[in-house]
Amino acid sequence: MxxxxxxxxxxxxxxxxxxxxxxxxxxxxxxxxxxxxxxxxxxxxxxxxxxxxxxxxxxxxxxxxxxxxxxxxxxxxxxxxxxxxxxxxxxxxxxxxxxxxxxxxxxxxxxxxxxxxxxxxxxxxxxxxxxxxQNHIMLIMNESIKLSGQPGEKISLISYSEKSINVTTKNLKWELTGALLTNSFPLGISNEFLTDECEISVDSGQLLILRSKD
Known part of the structure; x- marks a missing residue:
């Protein structure tokens, strides 16, 4: 790469x-x-x-x-x-x-x-x-990714487009399944890794993935 x-x-x-x-x-x-x-x-x-x-x-x-x-x-x-x-x-x-x-x-x-x-x-x-x-920010669109991390590590999801449709996560403390995130409500803030790897997908829309340290 x-x-x-x-x-x-x-x-x-x-x-x-x-x-x-x-x-x-x-x-x-x-x-x-x-x-x-x-x-x-x-x-x-x-x-x-x-x-x-x-x-x-x-x-x-x-x-x-x-x-x-x-x-x-x-x-x-x-x-x-x-x-x-x-x-x-x-x-x-x-x-x-x-x-x-x-x-x-x-x-x-x-x-x-x-x-x-x-x-x-x-x-x-x-x-x-x-x-x-303090921060690592990724932006994905209409795709699925896997991320390595540490159990307890903070991770937040924010819709950068008006809507992010069918947002699904695996191995996070608060899992989402087919969720709708919008750019006018902070639903995906301060989630956490449950294991050393998580998966995040969005069917339609731009999704910010933020990993931040206090």
Whole structure:
């Protein structure tokens, strides 16, 4: 599986805690995300952005794509679009939540854009997630997945589309069978793993899966 990590300009935790070097990943920085990479001596394959949050010198050995500051896409969205265009099977946004709420919400929208693109173009199943030291967020659409975890570990399900239809779970403390989740009522918050693996499926709709630590 070819993997792309997108390092954002706001991170709770260390970048190296989230990168699996055995995957030999493609490392992409969204503008000021390069500051975090540089602090940990991580050399990205590419930096994308308008460079309004990182204005220091960048080694000529590192490829950059410079966009104007007045643009429709956020720097993270530009990175997501690049990763989707290059057909990476797994995209992980490092950081991207906490701090400014508008940035967090826009990054969730960027994840939703990727999911919609893959479905609209009937591409094979791919994965996109966002993580920091406290949270790991996945977004799935019309599919079933299995997740490894620890008994008692918290996991929440939130409908990102207006409705998520026929949501079914296995090996969670409060199981759902053919449930309807909506984006206007928090029904799936603070569930728990019962065993070291659970299964979650949704027949129709976009479903956020959040694994959070207190």
């Amino acid at each position: 070819n993997t792309c990590y997108i390092i954002t300009a706001y991170i709770n935790g260390k970048v190296s805690d989230f990168i699996n070097k055995e995957e030999k990943p493609f490392i992409l920085c969204a503008d000021g995300g390069y500051r975090f990479a540089k602090q940990e001596n991580i050399i990205p394959n590419l930096i994308i952005g308008d460079f309004d949050s990182f204005r220091e010198n960048i080694s000529s050995e590192i490829q950059t794509i410079h966009y104007p500051s007045e643009k429709d896409d956020t720097d993270t969205m530009l990175c997501v679009k690049y990763a989707v265009e290059k057909e990476f099977d797994k995209i992980c946004i490092i950081g991207g939540m906490g701090g400014r709420l508008d940035h967090t919400l826009s990054n969730l929208q960027s994840m939703a854009w990727a999911i919609n693109f893959w479905k609209e173009h009937e591409l094979k199943a791919k994965k996109i997630s966002m993580c920091d030291n």
